[in-house]
Amino acid sequence: MKITRRGFVGSIGLGTAAGILSNSNIFSRGAQAATEGSGSAPKVYDGGIMQLTQNESARGPGPKTIQALHDHISKRLGRGYAPDHVDDLRIALAQRHAVANEAIVLATGSGPLLQAGVRAFCTADKALVTVGPTYTTCEQTAREIGAGLKVIRVNDAMALDLDAMAAAAIGAGMVYLCNPNNPTGTVHSAVAIESFVRQVMRDSPATRIMIDEAYIDYVDPSVMQSAKLLAFEFANVFITRSFSKAHGMAGLRVGYAIGQEQTLKALNSAWNLGDINMLAAIAAITSLNDTQHIVEEREENTSIRQFTVAAFHDMGFEVAESYVNHIFVNLRRPASEFRAACLQHSIAVGRDFPPMENTHCRISLGSREEMLTAVEVFRKVLA
Numbered sequence: 001m002k003i004t005r006r007g008f009v010g011s012i013g014l015g016t017a018a019g020i021l022s023n024s025n026i027f028s029r030g031a032q033a034a035t036e037g038s039g040s041a042p043k044v045y046d047g048g049i050m051q052l053t054q055n056e057s058a059r060g061p062g063p064k065t066i067q068a069l070h071d072h073i074s075k076r077l078g079r080g081y082a083p084d085h086v087d088d089l090r091i092a093l094a095q096r097h098a099v100a101n102e103a104i105v106l107a108t109g110s111g112p113l114l115q116a117g118v119r120a121f122c123t124a125d126k127a128l129v130t131v132g133p134t135y136t137t138c139e140q141t142a143r144e145i146g147a148g149l150k151v152i153r154v155n156d157a158m159a160l161d162l163d164a165m166a167a168a169a170i171g172a173g174m175v176y177l178c179n180p181n182n183p184t185g186t187v188h189s190a191v192a193i194e195s196f197v198r199q200v201m202r203d204s205p206a207t208r209i210m211i212d213e214a215y216i217d218y219v220d221p222s223v224m225q226s227a228k229l230l231a232f233e234f235a236n237v238f239i240t241r242s243f244s245k246a247h248g249m250a251g252l253r254v255g256y257a258i259g260q261e262q263t264l265k266a267l268n269s270a271w272n273l274g275d276i277n278m279l280a281a282i283a284a285i286t287s288l289n290d291t292q293h294i295v296e297e298r299e300e301n302t303s304i305r306q307f308t309v310a311a312f313h314d315m316g317f318e319v320a321e322s323y324v325n326h327i328f329v330n331l332r333r334p335a336s337e338f339r340a341a342c343l344q345h346s347i348a349v350g351r352d353f354p355p356m357e358n359t360h361c362r363i364s365l366g367s368r369e370e371m372l373t374a375v376e377v378f379r380k381v382l383a
């Protein structure tokens with residue numbers, strides 16, 4: 001079913017769309033969810049459940065990336081202990097960011113880099129400063145290794161409370177700053193991040209700052225820019241990026257960090273960052289070069305987000321100002337209740353995000369077709 005942009009926006013509130021689960025793309029889903037190309041009838045790994053739960057991409061990689069993957073399935077895959085394309089990916093990223101090759105470290109997704117950061121820089125005496133709510137890998141790692149932990153609640157606008165974070169950073173091992181933030185979807189401008197970094201580096205020069213930009217490609221550059229230049233001024237600042245979001249490659253596992261060589265070496269020795277494989281590398285290079293696809297992906301996601309947010313506003317619910325592929329909605333009821341009700345209709349929405357699990361739920365944005373169906377279900381279960 002093809003739904004035009006106009007027809008899609010025009011259908012807000014009509015509740016007519018047929019339920020079509022888009023399983024067209026095996027590469028957009030991570031470990032828990034994918035389809036298998038066995039014979040002519042692909043196996044549905046998602047079990048027929050619409051996945052609006054893990055901030056993956058419903059559309060997957062762009063057509064050029066899919067083509068590049070097909071083109072590289074050959075006997076050459078039998079050779080790969082020194083895999084082709086992996087060095088090329090690092091060089092391509094260095095060129096894209098206008099940095100030396102040594103300023104890039106690759107990982108199998110950005111997740112291992114988050115774990116590495118906490119393991120490298122936090123201890124019982126050197127706390128992790130993180131946010132409630134934010135992406136929780138750093139917090140979980142801090143708990144695993146018994147590191148100190150300071151969780152700073154987001155402000156009333158659901159944005160990071162940068163002043164409180166800067167105060168908490170004094171004497172801390174590392175600050176985890178997720179911009180755009182997951183699950184709230186909120187962003188901070190380059191000016192705001194620069195002023196935060198300068199304050200922390202002045203008041204607590206030994207503290208590391210990890211800036212997670214996993215969702216940056218969804219945001220119009222007029223709203224936010226990367227903080228990467230700060231990583232070259234301050235050795236203690238580094239950036240993490242992911243190909244799992246706008247590039248639609250969660251199932252291929254590619255992430256990287258940008259920072260000064262000594263900081264990246266510390267990450268590399270603190271945790272196993274994994275080995276990128278040949279197909280993932282060629283896909284990442286192709287997607288990186290296909291800048292037009294990312295622009296289109298951003299526009300498509302923005303249109304789907306506007307439709308979904310408008311539907312929640314129409315139902316009388318507040319939504320944090322999101323710029324990314326998920327929204328955080330104040331449903332005035334526990335997320336668990338909403339989750340269970342949606343699951344009855346074969347839709348999986350986000351997990352609990354303390355401290356807001358009794359009021360808010362995160363909903364990842366699916367395809368147009370999926371969101372037409374999902375909004376119909378949301379109207380029913382929230383009525």
Ligand SMILES: Cc1ncc(COP(=O)(O)O)c(C=O)c1O
Nearest residue numbers: 109110111135182214242244255
């Ligand atoms: C903010 C943020 N950072 C990092 C990750 C890890 O993603 P990946 O390991 O697929 O790059 C996620 C995944 O959802 C995320 O939301």
